[in-house]
Amino acid sequence: MSPTKKAVWGWAMYDWANSAFAVTIMSGFFPVFFKQYWSAGVDVNLSTARLGVGNAVAGMLVALAAPVLGAVADRGSARKRFLAFFAYLGVVSSLSLFFVGQGQWILAATVYVLGVIGFSGSIVFYDAMLPVVADENEVDVVSSLGYSMGYLGGGLLFLINVLMVMMPHRFGLADAGQAVQVGFFTVGLWWGGFTLFILFWVPEPSAPKSDATPSGIWIGGFAQLKATFKRIRHMKTVFLFLCAYWLYIDGVDTIIRMAVDYGMSIGFAANDLLLALLITQFVGFPAALVFGRLGKRWGPRRGIYIAIGVYAAATCFGVTMTRKEEFYILAIIIGLVQGGIQALSRSYYARLIPADKPAEFYGFYNMLGKFAVIIGPLLVGGAGLLMRHVLMPDNPTAADMARVGSQAARWSIASVLILFVAGAVLLYFVDEEKGRAQAARLEG
Template sequence: MRKIRGGALAWVFYDWANSAFATTVMAGFFPLFFKQYWSAGVEATESTFHLGMTNSLASLIIVCLAPLLGSIADQAGAKKGFLLFFTSMGIVMTGALYLVGQGSWMMALTLYGLGILGFSGGVIFYDSLLVSVAEEKDYDRLSALGFGVGYLGGGLLFAFDVVMTLYPEFFGLSGTAEAVRLSFITVAIWWGLFSIPVFLFVKEPKKKCGEGSHLLAGFRQLLSTLRKLRQLRMTFLFLLAYWLYIDGVDTIVRMAVDYGLSIGFDANNLMTALLITQFVGFPAAILFGRLGARRGPRQGIMLAIFVYLMILLWAYRMDSVWEFYALAVAIGLVQGGIQSLSRSLYARLIPRDQAAEFFGFYNMLGKFAVVFGPLLMGWVGVITGDARIAILSVAILFVAGALLLSRVDVVEGEAAARSFAAG
């Protein structure tokens, strides 16, 4: 990494910190433990509905709040303050899951939903600090390093928690249920401990805004941004493309385990595959950062989209566990790369002094994608009665996203962003 500012590593460590929630809680233990422990005695279809509604509601709240909160943070110079608030919320709610008893599905969902709000809200302001810790030429590499370190950190803690659930007696625990509950405590501690550097060492430029005017100023800036997006043509076009292809990425992340179960694979095999994705994702994300720095982030994203299309075709035809493992490797190779290069490309296409506000829109689209993608897959599955066709339908999102991305002129977009910042 060349000439990165002193707060860069502190910024990266937040990805190491919060990825524990994304991996161990969201993708790993909560969905399984919710159905088997907290929803004991509840019909499987009903518990699935409860979980799906909670995910959608939490995402919808962030969709509504993200742009406004980003505007307020820019006006008040309060990105780190908002990051601290949402991080604290996520940590407390995750740790509190340990206290929820068997059968208390409503309490578990409430804490889980608030944890998602903390995680997702924090990401808005974490992403927006990228422009404060790096020069433009280093966006690709630093963004990729963040995602790569996140995969490694999340994977290490998840691996420890998986071992703890497989051998609870070795850790002095009464059984698997206690081990899973304790894993939520480990996530809270991990998240809190490794978040400390970003608050201590990342410097955020302060802005002056009249007392009591932050909310009103935030509303005015939000309306202004909506007008600007109509003028920042390449930024707007990229957001549309991002919304489509990241919808496909998030759908695969959220639905891969469900798809594996639906075609008869064992849950332990699926957890192992998730671990494989995490550890492959670490070096792959960093390599994609280098690719973005040399060949341009748009080309790197296009390559990742092509790989995802091949993954979907393979998933449609696979019938053995080793193929699922192979797909886990393939997903790990591109998942971090497409996320990191999207973040760094977007950072090039926005005014630097309004980063939190514009990243609010960016994260809003990402969260809305989580609502739409699984709905498409579920709808196709109901219509066709075939889970394989349902997973293949996700290809529509990648193809449409790639077509729009091919029309994004990065040079023109960067020039327009600089012009707005100067004016």
Template sequence: MQNNNKKSIYSWALYDWANSAYATTVMAGFFPIFFKSYYSVGTEVTVSTAQLGFANSISSFVVVLLAPLLGAVADAGSLKKRFLFLFAFLGILMSASLALVEQGNWQMAALIYTLGNIGFMGSNIFYDALLPSVSDDKNVDYVSGLGFALGYLGGGILFALNVFMVQEPSFFGFSDEAVAIKASFVSVAVWWALFSLPLLLFVKEKKRDKEQKNILLVAGYLRLKKTFQRVRSLKGLFLFLVAYWLYIDGVDTIIRMAVDYGMALGFDSNSLIMSLLIVQFVGFPATLLVAKLADTLDTKKVIYLCISVYIFIIVFASMMEEEKEFYILALLISLVQGGIQALSRSYYAKMIPQKYAAEFFGFYNLLGKFAVIVGPLLVAFVALFSHNSRLSIASVAVLFIFGGLFLFFVDEKKVAKEVREAME
């Protein structure tokens, strides 16, 4: 398999361009706003924050249950692409289905959003697991960063169009903003489906052996059990996964709850949407620069730099008073959000054997998605019991602090050797 085939690399990276439309327009952008003002109209702001937090947590919990087993099965049968497109189809269908939900029906909106998140996150398990198939140790940081960078650009382009649709609905033939937002959910489905095709056509994975067909599920369970046992004994890898679980919890919570937080402070929704556009378009070059910086310095050191910036971001967010400060917040986030995600993925890829990529990335995504259970729940419960939105966002800082502490004890070269010897 050619790990440096440019067609395979760009086809793989374009999937981030494809599904980031869901992350921007639906997850981070219009759904939190529309949920508060339309689907959950008339509900107290802290209650709707809790409802949104619970929806995010439930979807993550389902992926937590599925990720390790599906990763093991995918490795046993070389089914990464098939599982990727199965989950992508679910996400695409649910994104379009949001357009059918009527005003005030927050329960149905939350259910469809939850299923859409499962499709989005589930497909990313197998997208991540295909990274070793299109890269090697020399270019993995760049390839991983390219995926996130194209994700920012692609998601940002469609999001910009969606924002124009919502601000000028009559130009597109829509009767009002609500119809335009629903149309934007449909546009996400079309975009996601269309730009997933290059990965389907040009990224290859090893075909499964014929004799595996009848024992595929059994093999998946056996490999899952074996990997659980080994991960517990691999101290270095275990420490990294704990560190990643903690700090990526903070990253994902900020992605999903930032707009909701801005609305709780009374900021205008248009200002919040424009700030998200800043994140998308600044995030594109920033992610590539951060990935390049990792080549010059060291991947672990640059991850630490990103963690430090996030701690500052949280402190700043908890004290901001004016809408213009939210733009500054968005700019700071855009500088490190893609970088910390890309480098965490490539850092982990350096420590695991390609033969077991889907299985180990199942665990990687397991912890990442488990984090997205804890983070939104933390924000939801602090908001409910304290009735203080500033305190709820400030509570996220502890996750970055402890994540950085655990990361201190990780040496990727020693971990890679330890994992390789254990898996032989």
């Protein structure tokens, strides 16, 4: 079935739907609320470490499951069913955060982990549906359209939620804390409602008749997974790209998830940080579309390199900033490239894999992305705790603790720079033409 505009828009609307969770909860309110409400009174570096562990646990669970689920979904033509399961797991988790009480950081972290599993798990199948709605000539543009819709949709809901926090009485709410809790609830409603577009508008290729029974689907899926492990070991181009992606997307995802927490650790006000995040969303909407056009004109690899360079420079800038205006500048810089590097990585990978096994290969793609999320937050949290121990004087005063906490946070975010440099070096050795040839031989 040839791609249609309705299918393209239905596919892109899922980014509009799930980005509400990514922005309002993962990047925005959850880090703030976790530090100020669920972990109130705890040292800033300890709360950062707790948040890092939560992200790492969620990433590990999704990473272990993604390749198996991708293989099974390909065999059973069940991508939309799996997407719906994980999406609505995330929806229920988002709604549930509304009911978690003050000081219940373990329960909050558990519900959050389930939400991240739902979000990340659904992305495996969302990405695998990209080749269904876009051919090779349009894959960069369509991939970027998805991210741009995510920035716009996530940004619009986040704008409403930020206004609720800043002016709670205008919305009939008691205070900013209640506004944040209601914000969690609105994410669940938004995500659940707009997911219906991809479920109803995007077609799914039929499964082979031999895979029609449930047992055949799972047995065939595990056999296909085993075969894919063997293929990837001998597909040097795919293997190198996945290693490069693993490193640089680790830096991207870690900054997305930990930026607000970092800003709070070095003394910025929560409202200023939420405003900066909002700026990133609305800058990211047109920037992602521009990157899609650049990828089509110059090639996605060159666009990825541009984005990595900007991220490396932004990381260095972030380590030295001291004023909130600098955080706003950083938000603009990140917004220019965040959607672009994600979109072009996804579309570049589509050129390197067999066309008839997208969910299976995107399972590995997302697996590495999630394993990267395990390393990044732990790196940031661990580096902060280590430097706090090294820098803290004996018998510290309150001023010493605040100063050392800020310095340790800066060292922790600086560690992310290593990942961008290493990823760029590995990407240099990826041979796209060889990858296309290998993928063509494995089709069928």
